[in-house]
Amino acid sequence: MDWLNALLLLVLVAGHTELLITIVNRTHGLPIHVGPLRHFRHLDDLMIPLFPVLLLWRVGLGGPGLLVGGSWHELSLGWTIYLTICGCGAAGIVWSAARWWLQKVPAQQTSQHSRILKIDESLGDRPFGPGPYSYLTKVPFNEILQVEFNEKTFQLDRIPAAWDGLSILHLSDFHFSGSLRKPFYDRVILECEAMQYDLVVFSGDLLDDVALLEWLPSTLGKLDARLGKYFILGNHDWTLSPDRSRAVFQEHGWQDASGEVHAIEHRDHALLVAGTERPWMGRQPDFSKVDASGFRLLLSHTPDQLPWARSQQVDLMLAGHNHGGQVVLPIIGPVYAPSQFGVKHVGGTFWDPPTLMHVSRGLAGKHPLRWRCRPEVTRIVLTHGTSEP
Ligand SMILES: [Fe+2]
Structure with a gap:
């Protein structure tokens, strides 16, 4: 040998x-x-x-x-x-x-605080159901029920000083499939309702089972924010009656950001909330028809739209889709991510001037498995300032 x-x-x-x-x-x-x-x-x-x-x-x-x-x-x-x-x-x-x-956290993210909510301990029950791939819930050390609530502060020159402390609740990738029963989502939403935020956004992938669209009113439908709530859909929603999903979102006060630019006037400055579901659905939003000086916030399901966002002078881009890789191996790191950039943008904060991008690891996935990669809910706090090293 x-x-x-x-x-x-x-x-x-x-x-x-x-x-x-x-x-x-x-x-x-x-x-x-x-x-x-x-x-x-x-x-x-x-x-x-x-x-x-x-x-x-x-x-x-x-x-x-x-x-x-x-x-x-x-x-x-x-x-x-x-x-x-x-x-x-x-x-x-x-x-x-x-x-x-x-990989380093960029200087534009000036702080991060995390706390973990163990859903099974909180409920006194493991809210697993008979959905697809439910056998994965039995994998040892599966962290799918350990939701990490993060608070991240972003500092950018382009954020008006009058907005200091403006906060955004960033939710993503709920993947209603039945593998996680509704009490899992109810518990997360209860926690979100107790948080303070000015704007709430959802960056896609609500469903893996269209019958579970009925869960939306009593989960995301319960949230409210004084500057509004905006959503886009993801690639998993693409094949599951996206028009019905949009209608139910809208019935519950959520505004569809896909292909649109919504201008919000806040303390004498314009906040432009735009969305893209490319490459799966719709069109890119057109920033040329709105206040050119406004702060550009883009919701994109996939972080792969970062080059386009940069070309449009987007200030802050919020994405999901990659789920943090879901499984992060020792030494090697994450392996799988449905992206043109591989595992480069699985989750976290990335500065690629002029755009700061936050990629949420999302709350779930079609495969109910998380290993060294907890589900995530993020509260983003904006502050004015120069963070360039
Ligand atoms: Fe997803």
């Missing part, structure tokens, strides 16, 4: 896995319907365990027999090319992990 070659082959298997996950992440950031996407995902997932078997058979023990004294020089051209690509995939794991560990 050649142990050095065994180790190298293991690294190449990891690289192969990284390449397949990269493909899954990128395709899930595209406007592809859930059916074809699911078939593609299954095929992609199947290739992850098949590759090591093929490698062992055609390269490790058969072919050049790298595990039994063979030489890399005896590899065919095809295997040489493909294993070189796998080597690049392995380098990608190192790059991604290094970026995760070196």
